[in-house]
Amino acid sequence: MAFAGRRDAPEPPDFAILKRLARDQLIYLLEQLPGRKDLFIEADLMSPLDRIANVSILKQHEVDKLYKVENRPTSSTSDQFCFLVRPRIKTMKYIADIINADKMAGRSRKYKIIFSPQKFYACEMVLEEEGVFGDVSCDEWSFYLLPLDDDIISMELPEFFRDYFLEGDHRWINCVARALQLLNSLYGPFSKAYGIGRCAKMSYELWRDLEEESESDSQGRKPEIGNVFLMDRDTDYVTALCSQVVYEGLVDDTFRIKCGSVDFGPDVTSSDKSIKVLLNSQDKVFSQIRNEHFSSVFGFLSQKSRNLQAQYDRRRGMDIKQMKNFVSQELKGLKQEHRLLSLHIGACESIMKKKTKQDFQEMIKTEHSLLEGFDIRESTSFIEEHIDRQVSPIESLRLMCLLSITENGLIPKDYRSLKTQYLQSYGPEHLLTFHNLKRIGLLTEQSPGETLTAVESKVSKLVTDRAAAHGEPGCRRHGAHPQRWCPSCAQGCYKPGTWLFPWGWQDREALLPLLFQSQEKSQMRLILWPGRAIFEA
Numbered sequence: 001m002a003f004a005g006r007r008d009a010p011e012p013p014d015f016a017i018l019k020r021l022a023r024d025q026l027i028y029l030l031e032q033l034p035g036r037k038d039l040f041i042e043a044d045l046m047s048p049l050d051r052i053a054n055v056s057i058l059k060q061h062e063v064d065k066l067y068k069v070e071n072r073p074t075s076s077t078s079d080q081f082c083f084l085v086r087p088r089i090k091t092m093k094y095i096a097d098i099i100n101a102d103k104m105a106g107r108s109r110k111y112k113i114i115f116s117p118q119k120f121y122a123c124e125m126v127l128e129e130e131g132v133f134g135d136v137s138c139d140e141w142s143f144y145l146l147p148l149d150d151d152i153i154s155m156e157l158p159e160f161f162r163d164y165f166l167e168g169d170h171r172w173i174n175c176v177a178r179a180l181q182l183l184n185s186l187y188g189p190f191s192k193a194y195g196i197g198r199c200a201k202m203s204y205e206l207w208r209d210l211e212e213e214s215e216s217d218s219q220g221r222k223p224e225i226g227n228v229f230l231m232d233r234d235t236d237y238v239t240a241l242c243s244q245v246v247y248e249g250l251v252d253d254t255f256r257i258k259c260g261s262v263d264f265g266p267d268v269t270s271s272d273k274s275i276k277v278l279l280n281s282q283d284k285v286f287s288q289i290r291n292e293h294f295s296s297v298f299g300f301l302s303q304k305s306r307n308l309q310a311q312y313d314r315r316r317g318m319d320i321k322q323m324k325n326f327v328s329q330e331l332k333g334l335k336q337e338h339r340l341l342s343l344h345i346g347a348c349e350s351i352m353k354k355k356t357k358q359d360f361q362e363m364i365k366t367e368h369s370l371l372e373g374f375d376i377r378e379s380t381s382f383i384e385e386h387i388d389r390q391v392s393p394i395e396s397l398r399l400m401c402l403l404s405i406t407e408n409g410l411i412p413k414d415y416r417s418l419k420t421q422y423l424q425s426y427g428p429e430h431l432l433t434f435h436n437l438k439r440i441g442l443l444t445e446q447s448p449g450e451t452l453t454a455v456e457s458k459v460s461k462l463v464t465d466r467a468a469a470h471g472e473p474g475c476r477r478h479g480a481h482p483q484r485w486c487p488s489c490a491q492g493c494y495k496p497g498t499w500l501f502p503w504g505w506q507d508r509e510a511l512l513p514l515l516f517q518s519q520e521k522s523q524m525r526l527i528l529w530p531g532r533a534i535f536e537a
Contacts, residue, residue, distance in 0.1 A: 012150050012151055012524060013186075013187045013224040013225065013524065015147040015150075015153060016147065017186060018145045018146070018147055018153070018182070018186075019051070019052055019146070019147055022052050022141075022143045022145075022146070023052050023053050023057070025141060025142060025143075026052065026053055026114075026141055026143075027053070027057075027061055029114050029139050029141060030058075030061045030062070030063065030082065031061060032112070032137075032139065033080055033082055033110065033112045033137075034062075035062060035079075035080060036062050036063075036064045036078065036079075036080065037062060037063060037064060037078060037080035037081065037082050037110075037112075038063070038064055038065045038066075038067060038076045038078040038080070038081055038082070039058065039063045039065070039066050039067070039082050039083075039084060040067045040068075040069050040074075040081065040082070040083045040084065040085075041066060041067070041068060041069060041084045041085075042069045042084065042085045042086050042088075042091060043068060043069065043070075044086065044156075044158055045084055045085070045086065045116060046068070047156075047258055047259035047261065048143070048146050048156045048259055049084070051146060051148075051259060051260070052143075052146070063082075064078055065078070069083070069085060069091060069094060074098055078109070079108075079109050079110065080109060080110045080111075080112075081098070081109055081110070081111050081112070082111075082112045082113075082114065083095055083111070083112070083113045083114065084114045084116065084141070085113065085114070085115060085116070086115070086116065087115045087118065087119050087120040087122075087123045088123075089122060089123065089126050092123050092126040092127055092130075093126060093130065095111070095113065095127070095132070095136070096126070096127060096130035096131075096132045099111060099130075099132040099135055099136070100130065100131070100132065111132075111135055111136040111137070112136065112137045112138075112139070113136050113137070113138045113139070114138075114139050114140070114141050115138065115139070115140050115141065116140070116141040116143050117140070117141065117142055117143050117144050117155075117157075117175050117178075118140050118142070118174065118175065119138055119139075119140050120171060124138070142178070144175055144178055144179040144182055145179050145182065145183070146259070148259070148260035148280065149260065149280040149281055150280070150281050152260070152280075154259070154260070155175065155176070155179060156259060157172055157175065159172075160172050160530065161233060164199055164530070165199075165233065165234050165440055166436055166439060166440050170202065173199065173202050173203055173206060174206060176199075176203040176206075176207075176528075176530055177203050177204075177206035177207040177209075177210055178207075178210065180203065180204075180207040180228070180528070181207055181210045181211060181214070183225065183526065184207075184211070185214075187223065187224040187225045188221075188223050188224075188225060189221070189223055190223065190225060190226065190227065190228045190526070191223065191226045191227050192227050192228070193227070193228040193229075193230065194227065194228070194229050194230070195229070195230035195231065196230075196231045196232060196235055197230075197231060197232025197234065197235050197530075198232065199232045199530040200230035200231055200232050200528075200530060203230060203528075203530060204230055224524065225524050225525070225526050226524065226525055226526075227525050227526070228525075228526045228527075228528065229525065229526070229527045229528065230528045230529075230530070231527070231528070231529055232529075232530055233529055233530065234440075234441075237401070237405055237442060238371070238402070238405055238406070241398050241401055241402040241405070242367055242371075242402070243360070243363060243364055243367060245293055245294055245364075246290070246291055246292060246293060246294065247289045247290055247291075247292055247294055247297050247348075248279070248286075248290040248291065250294055250351050250355075251279070251347060251351070253351075254347075254350060254351050254354055255347070255350075257279060260278060260279060260280060261276055261277060261278045261279060262276070262277055262279055263275070263276050263277075264276075264277060264343055264346065264347060267346070267350050268343060268346035268347050268349075268350055269343065269346065270342075270346060275343065277340075277343060283340055284337055284340070285301075285304065285337065285340045285341050285344050286340070286344065288300065288304075289301070289344070294348075294351070297348055298348060301341065301344060301345050301348065304341055305341060305345075308334060308337060308338055308341065311334055312334065357391070358391050358392060358395060359386075359391070362382065363382075363386075363395070363399070366378075366379045366382045366383070366399065367399075367402065370402055370403055370406045370407075371402075371406060373406070376403075376407065379403065380403065380414060380418075382399075383396065383399045383400060383403065383418065384417075384418065384421060386399065387418070387421045387422050387425050387426075388421065388425060390425050390426070393422075393425075393426045393430075396422060396425075396426075397422075397433070397437070397443075400418055400422070400443055401437065401442040401443050404442065404443045404444055405442065407446065408446060409444040409445050409446035409447060410443075410444070410445055410446055411445075411446055412445050412446070415443075415444075415445045415446075419434055422434075
């Protein structure tokens with residue numbers, strides 16, 4: 001996804017400022033509780049916190065011990081507790097239980113709760129109901145954006161999609177608006193804003209209200225980001241349901257990329273230890289293969305291995321002075337590159353084993369058929385076989401959802417049959433899964449009179465035959481009929497000067513002229529997706 005290295009791309013803004021601002025605010029909040037203290041951290045905040053303020057920085061500001069928020073009593077002996085948490089009712093009850101247990105034991109402590117990215121009234125109500133609201137002090141850590149790479153920023157809100165698109169909970173809209181306000185104040189003012197979807201509209205309107213209230217003066221400043229595009233995730237589920245075929249996407253499928261890093265297990269490291277690796281443009285090997293089709297990755301890694309060996313072999317025949325320069329200037333970098341090369345080769349081998357087991361080529365063929373509207377019965381039979389063999393519960397659901405969307409819902413007979421087979425293979429606990437997928441419109445029964453032609457007209461995502469014939473950029477990024485579903489957006493969004501905000505992609509012909517319209521060459525485009533991103537969009 002990173003294109004900052006292209007010669008015709010504008011220089012990206014210094015997004016490290018976002019990290020420094022978050023670090024400084026966190027340090028300020030910790031210092032509001034003077035003296036030594038223990039810090040309790042919510043699990044999904046640990047990785048972002050490590051990217052912003054590592055353990056050594058926390059120790060410098062009198063954090064004694066670190067604990068993970070979990071459902072068990074704490075054994076800490078500190079006189080001060082600080083909780084860095086998400087605004088969740090379950091977590092508030094956990095904190096209340098600790099405070100009430102201390103009261104029962106006659107133990108006196110100071111308690112501070114730092115909510116990230118903001119606190120909600122419901123959390124304060126729970127603390128009050130539990131009788132501990134007066135015993136704690138509450139603050140907000142306004143951590144809205146985390147730079148993961150030179151051209152990737154994340155809000156790190158894993159529950160956003162479920163809360164908004166499934167539950168209809170609008171509580172995170174304010175965070176999106178404040179993230180836009182922060183970017184506009186640092187790298188704007190933005191020239192124009194465009195959007196598709198209800199969430200995008202609400203986020204934009206709230207952002208404009210915040211701008212009017214703040215009365216910030218950004219006139220006369222040269223903006224580093226030009227136009228802004230806000231597009232809801234639910235306007236393009238198909239892209240997210242297609243199999244990923246580039247290296248970064250397959251690494252995410254196999255190992256799960258979290259907060260810009262991945263844990264490679266013993267099967268990759270060829271040892272008994274797991275290694276956490278940051279995946280960004282600083283990794284010289286990864287930066288060159290992240291967007292490559294997986295079929296060409298092994299060839300690149302093989303050539304890279306030969307080149308590294310040739311660089312090592314240069315030390316033969318060197319005199320003492322040349323050897324000294326080689327050791328001091330090149331050897332460390334070569335060893336680091338060799339280590340990364342070994343890890344990525346191991347990752348490729350693990351991916352190959354998994355995809356071979358899952359009949360990956362047959363899955364790609366099925367996706368092609370579904371998106372083209374051909375051989376639907378054969379595709380349905382493949383999905384049934386996939387379920388019966390218990391290859392992967394997630395992959396089976398993904399194929400069923402893709403079938404449902406492309407056919408505008410399943411025929412009632414097929415819906416009942418696939419649902420029954422799935423529940424028999426993977427357990428009745430997935431009844432709630434089917435209910436949720438139906439609510440969100442991903443897996444539904446077909447209504448009488450609806451046809452695929454109606455769906456194509458409604459979705460309006462087909463590109464022209466001329467564009468498909470010319471194999472425009474992005475056409476091979478997805479395994480499932482990429483010429484039909486993703487090249488328009490991929491071409492527009494990966495055009496030099498495009499900025500990626502990782503929440504997803506949208507392929508709407510109405511926005512393509514806007515993505516291509518002229519703007520200052522020195523400006524980036526900000527593309528924001530409420531509802532999460534995928535690595536191939």
